Amino acid sequence: MPSTRTDEPLVRVDGLVKSFGSTRAVRGASFSIAPGEIHALCGHNGAGKSTVVKMLSGQEIPDDGEIRIAGEVRDLRSRQAAQRSGVALVDQELSVVPALTVAENLMLGDLRVGWVNRRRSSGRRFRTLLDSLGLGDIGLDRRVSELSMGERQLIEIARALGQEARLVILDEPTATLSDVESDYVYAAVRNVAAAGCAVLFVSHRLGEVLGLCHNVTVMRDGAVVATTPVAELTIDSLIVQMLGEAPHRLDPRSGDDRGGDADVLTVSGLSVPGRVDAFDITLRAGQVCAVAGQLGSGASDVLRAIAGLVPAATAEVRVDGVAVRPGHPAASAGAGIAFVSNDRKAEGLFLDKPVSWNLLATRLPHVTRFGVINRRRWTATLAGLVELCGLDGRRAGHSVGSLSGGNQQKVFVGRCLGRDDVRVLLLDDPTRGVDVGGRAAIHALLRDAARRGMAVLFSSTELEELLDLADVVVTMHKGVVVQRHEGETAGAVLLREMTHGAATVAEVPR
Amino acid sequence: MSQALRRPETLLPLTALGITVIAFALIPTYTDSDISAFDVYNTFQIFARLGPIALALGLTMIAGEFDLSVVGTYALGGMLTVQAGQENFAYGLLAAVGAGAVIGLVQGCVIAGLKLPSMPVTLATYIALLGLTSALSGGLTKTYSNVSVTLWVDQTVLTYFSPRSLITLGLFGIAAVVLTYTRWGRELRAIGGDRRASRVAGVRVGRLVVGTFVASGVLSALGGSLLSFSLGSANPDPGVQPLIVATAAALLGGVSLAGGRGNTLGLLGGILAVALLAEIVTVAALPLYVTQLFYAGLLGTIVVIDAPDLHSALIRQRARLRFESARPSRAGTPPHRQI
Numbered sequence: 001m002p003s004t005r006t007d008e009p010l011v012r013v014d015g016l017v018k019s020f021g022s023t024r025a026v027r028g029a030s031f032s033i034a035p036g037e038i039h040a041l042c043g044h045n046g047a048g049k050s051t052v053v054k055m056l057s058g059q060e061i062p063d064d065g066e067i068r069i070a071g072e073v074r075d076l077r078s079r080q081a082a083q084r085s086g087v088a089l090v091d092q093e094l095s096v097v098p099a100l101t102v103a104e105n106l107m108l109g110d111l112r113v114g115w116v117n118r119r120r121s122s123g124r125r126f127r128t129l130l131d132s133l134g135l136g137d138i139g140l141d142r143r144v145s146e147l148s149m150g151e152r153q154l155i156e157i158a159r160a161l162g163q164e165a166r167l168v169i170l171d172e173p174t175a176t177l178s179d180v181e182s183d184y185v186y187a188a189v190r191n192v193a194a195a196g197c198a199v200l201f202v203s204h205r206l207g208e209v210l211g212l213c214h215n216v217t218v219m220r221d222g223a224v225v226a227t228t229p230v231a232e233l234t235i236d237s238l239i240v241q242m243l244g245e246a247p248h249r250l251d252p253r254s255g256d257d258r259g260g261d262a263d264v265l266t267v268s269g270l271s272v273p274g275r276v277d278a279f280d281i282t283l284r285a286g287q288v289c290a291v292a293g294q295l296g297s298g299a300s301d302v303l304r305a306i307a308g309l310v311p312a313a314t315a316e317v318r319v320d321g322v323a324v325r326p327g328h329p330a331a332s333a334g335a336g337i338a339f340v341s342n343d344r345k346a347e348g349l350f351l352d353k354p355v356s357w358n359l360l361a362t363r364l365p366h367v368t369r370f371g372v373i374n375r376r377r378w379t380a381t382l383a384g385l386v387e388l389c390g391l392d393g394r395r396a397g398h399s400v401g402s403l404s405g406g407n408q409q410k411v412f413v414g415r416c417l418g419r420d421d422v423r424v425l426l427l428d429d430p431t432r433g434v435d436v437g438g439r440a441a442i443h444a445l446l447r448d449a450a451r452r453g454m455a456v457l458f459s460s461t462e463l464e465e466l467l468d469l470a471d472v473v474v475t476m477h478k479g480v481v482v483q484r485h486e487g488e489t490a491g492a493v494l495l496r497e498m499t500h501g502a503a504t505v506a507e508v509p510r
Numbered sequence: 511m512s513q514a515l516r517r518p519e520t521l522l523p524l525t526a527l528g529i530t531v532i533a534f535a536l537i538p539t540y541t542d543s544d545i546s547a548f549d550v551y552n553t554f555q556i557f558a559r560l561g562p563i564a565l566a567l568g569l570t571m572i573a574g575e576f577d578l579s580v581v582g583t584y585a586l587g588g589m590l591t592v593q594a595g596q597e598n599f600a601y602g603l604l605a606a607v608g609a610g611a612v613i614g615l616v617q618g619c620v621i622a623g624l625k626l627p628s629m630p631v632t633l634a635t636y637i638a639l640l641g642l643t644s645a646l647s648g649g650l651t652k653t654y655s656n657v658s659v660t661l662w663v664d665q666t667v668l669t670y671f672s673p674r675s676l677i678t679l680g681l682f683g684i685a686a687v688v689l690t691y692t693r694w695g696r697e698l699r700a701i702g703g704d705r706r707a708s709r710v711a712g713v714r715v716g717r718l719v720v721g722t723f724v725a726s727g728v729l730s731a732l733g734g735s736l737l738s739f740s741l742g743s744a745n746p747d748p749g750v751q752p753l754i755v756a757t758a759a760a761l762l763g764g765v766s767l768a769g770g771r772g773n774t775l776g777l778l779g780g781i782l783a784v785a786l787l788a789e790i791v792t793v794a795a796l797p798l799y800v801t802q803l804f805y806a807g808l809l810g811t812i813v814v815i816d817a818p819d820l821h822s823a824l825i826r827q828r829a830r831l832r833f834e835s836a837r838p839s840r841a842g843t844p845p846h847r848q849i
Contacts, residue, residue, distance in 0.1 A: 097708060109712025159711070
């Protein structure tokens with residue numbers, strides 16, 4: 001434990017209450033964070049974590065309760081008010097401006113930067129900050145739009161950590177980062193805490209919660225279940241606190257026998273310049289296959305290329321034996337390839353439109369007649385999908401944006417299910433930012449889709465997901481396939497291949 | 511240069527200005543006229559006429575908004591200048607600038623406060639302001655009798671300039687300093703680039719939007735005032751041509767319709783290119799429709815240059831070339847049948 005920690009809390013949250021319409025998102029949340037403490041906030045989807053973060057960072061005003069920072073009650077009714085009270089935030093959604101340079105992004109919201117840009121004096125400070133996060137080769141005058149998503153996330157983390165705040169809130173900061181990048185973040189967070197700052201760390205990665213944080217507050221259904229020192233917790237006990245019961249474990253995969261006889265998807269020689277080299281895969285109906293690789297391994301690019309979303313990709317892709325022209329999303333969709341992006345907000349859901357619209361958006365020909373919606377068919381299809389996805393039918397009319405992250409993801413995945421025209425389901429990191437319970441529900445949906453004859457191909461970095469869900473795991477490292485695993489596979493082997501590649505060149509299958 | 515290749519739109523203002531300067535310099539080769547110092551002076555006079563509204567529009571576009579009311583404020587500013595400034599030009603100027611600020615303030619508050627899109631709000635304001643200007647003037651062109659002011663604003667300074675064109679250049683200079691060296695400029699591009707991210711980062715988005723519309727109103731009204739001083743009269747309806755030309759200049763200056771992109775120097779390049787073009791058309795005695803067709807072609811070209819698919823096609827082509835040169839053995843890809 002850092003020496004700066006004291007028992008006197010720096011931040012105290014007392015009885016916070018927040019309702020949205022008739023939904024009570026947070027009901028009396030209370031916890032406190034000492035100076036130098038890294039405090040984790042965990043919970044199921046819809047548990048109220050994000051709402052608490054929003055209230056602490058000045059994005060939502062509590063209906064009741066109080067927030068004390070350094071002993072004083074604070075009225076955090078705007079982001080600026082929160083910043084003046086010493087609260088820095090790394091939002092759940094990436095919040096850097098691509099049109100600005102790295103330095104300009106670091107200056108945004110920094111109270112120490114005055115009205116006139118003092119590029120030279122702040123430049124030195126920013127340089128040190130970026131170096132500490134492993135961004136030594138990123139120039140301050142580079143435009144953020146030219147950086148990778150991982151680098152952009154690190155820029156946002158650098159901005160929050162560099163504000164010398166009293167409370168730094170990090171809402172799923174490592175969700176899009178590779179292990180190496182995450183390690184930099186952990187080190188930087190420890191440094192900030194060691195300087196006497198309070199850190200609120202929200203994460204679904206329970207391993208990092210236990211490895212990094214001092215105490216964990218678990219929320220469930222809008223209320224705080226418990227605040228426990230990590231020394232007294234295990235992943236299992238944490239999951240029990242979050243869910244109220246041990247999560248249901250899916251049937252273990254039974255190796256190759258899940259696949260049918262017919263090849264549904266055949267991909268050969270898939271290359272994306274600079275990212276993927278000569279990727280081959282064949283999937284049979286009913287098979288669930290995973291491409292396992294860290295950020296930048298090319299796993300995500302493989303899925304996007306098969307979906308026709310990478311114009312520069314070259315490959316021979318066949319669905320049920322019929323060739324699909326690469327680089328054309330409409331051709332891929334027409335061939336029966338459905339794609340679920342890892343960015344549901346930018347590339348998936350119509351956030352301000354109802355759940356029903358989102359679920360039925362991809363099957364309008366089925367629910368319309370001469371371009372007019374057939375209400376009976378609409379209602380029947382919707383009811384079936386809502387049940388299939390395990391959603392609350394009463395919320396079908398609510399906007400998707402009002403749902404929790406896990407339920408949004410269910411809608412996104414559910415949109416591709418129950419369609420006869422979909423033969424191949426591609427999912428790029430399908431449970432990103434989704435808690436344990438939501439993850440199990442999405443896994444069940446994917447298993448069900450495979451059982452109905454689809455070929456499912458997903459990318460993931462999480463060992464647990466790879467081992468639980470996939471019949472076949474193909475590991476990737478630096479753009480090339482390392483190994484294809486069927487049947488029993490040790491997680492440690494997968495992790496080694498994902499992080500270090502093949503031991504020798506001879507192991508790389510071609 | 512490598513930066514320019516990554517973002518070809520940054521080359522727009524320089525290319526446009528370069529082409530028009532060459533076309534201007536070559537006037538004697540394709541017409542009977544020679545180039546005189548007066549032609550350069552006249553180009554800067556056209557720049558002075560359109561510059562303030564191009565700058566006003568450009569600022570709102572960088573902030574991710576679009577101010578259609580600039581021409582309405584331009585007309586009202588010109589009319590107020592004539593009507594309130596007969597005795598003393600300063601009263602007219604103050605009335606115009608004050609009205610511009612109030613119009614911008616009201617529009618900004620409505621747009622930021624009610625989270626309305628700027629297009630319909632500013633369109634309504636544009637129509638209302640034209641009506642108000644007509645009501646003020648009885649629908650007639652009003653003359654400005656203070657001849658000394660008219661003579662002063664257009665007198666020749668340093669051979670090529672007039673006080674009016676120098677004032678307009680000064681406005682661009684101030685805008686350049688503010689946009690490049692102050693927090694306001696940085697945050698203006700931030701809210702145009704990604705409003706949600708800016709809000710999360712702690713930018714006061716509402717205040718900035720209001721401030722931008724106030725600046726736009728003041729600049730447009732000032733532009734109208736300067737024009738009235740110069741012409742010695744005010745027209746209640748300047749038509750839509752100034753709006754079209756100002757939009758073309760802003761786009762040519764590298765400002766994106768999507769917001770977040772653009773700078774004052776680019777805007778200056780864009781408006782100077784447009785002014786030079788207008789002067790070329792006058793000197794070469796080209797018919798009006800040539801200008802209109804040219805602007806249509808220009809806008810079409812700019813929109814295509816800005817097209818995301820063209821950007822990705824460029825990236826794709828560059829990536830393929832790089833890939834094929836690095837791996838000549840994989841240059842040939844198998845043929846595909848489209849489904």
